[in-house]
Amino acid sequence: MNLDRYELQSGVELEVFEFVSEGPKGRIPKIVQYFPTNYKNLYHLGFGDKNQVTGEVDDTIVSNNNNSEKVLATVIATLYAFMDKHRHAEVYAAGSTDSRTRLYRIGISKYLDEALEDFEIFGELDDGWEPFRSDGEYKGFLVSRSEL
Amino acid sequence: MKPIEIDRRKKPIVKINKSLDFFNDKPLFPEKLEKANNMLRRIGLPKSKATNKQ
Numbered sequence: 001m002n003l004d005r006y007e008l009q010s011g012v013e014l015e016v017f018e019f020v021s022e023g024p025k026g027r028i029p030k031i032v033q034y035f036p037t038n039y040k041n042l043y044h045l046g047f048g049d050k051n052q053v054t055g056e057v058d059d060t061i062v063s064n065n066n067n068s069e070k071v072l073a074t075v076i077a078t079l080y081a082f083m084d085k086h087r088h089a090e091v092y093a094a095g096s097t098d099s100r101t102r103l104y105r106i107g108i109s110k111y112l113d114e115a116l117e118d119f120e121i122f123g124e125l126d127d128g129w130e131p132f133r134s135d136g137e138y139k140g141f142l143v144s145r146s147e148l
Numbered sequence: 149m150k151p152i153e154i155d156r157r158k159k160p161i162v163k164i165n166k167s168l169d170f171f172n173d174k175p176l177f178p179e180k181l182e183k184a185n186n187m188l189r190r191i192g193l194p195k196s197k198a199t200n201k202q
Binding site for chain 2: 005007008009010011012013014015016017018031033035037038039042044046047048057059077078080081083084087088092094096114117118122124127128129139140142145146147
């Protein structure tokens with residue numbers, strides 16, 4: 001993805017990433033974690049702000065740092081890095097609120113054509129899944145590598 | 149079936165910081181993780197996916 005994004009740091013396993021969002025509200029450390037669910041090879045993507053003093057992570061803060069597109073592009077970049085190392089992994093993600101999940105959906109839609117070259121994407125409905133549609137109303141998303 | 153190779157140009161440059169591996173086995177978003185597990189138990193995975201429950 002040739003999008004403007006922040007510099008990434010990660011542990012060796014490429015399961016936890018950090019980057020610093022920069023904008024009118026200052027420099028805000030962000031953290032992305034891919035953590036195993038109860039299903040084999042299925043990981044949950046968590047994303048939030050890291051408190052520089054306490055080290056605690058909060059995924060409910062609205063930073064309003066006027067850079068949501070660049071932040072989203074950076075989170076998508078972590079997905080590429082993670083999925084490249086964990087070849088058989090699938091990833092589930094949902095926003096901490098409905099409006100944030102909607103923001104994710106809009107972000108995915110924007111880069112859908114390019115994303116579908118590499119990934120299969122499903123949208124979570126109340127009682128199941130469907131292949132991702134840009135105009136779908138979803139509660140979450142499931143992403144896996146496309147297969148040959 | 150094997151995963152397709154991700155285009156090298158799409159992979160980001162990642163600076164390794166080994167201290168971040170400390171969090172690998174510590175869920176930083178436990179409430180959302182639990183919610184995800186509950187959802188998966190309730191509706192399962194997309195039909196075309198073959199992931200098996202552990």
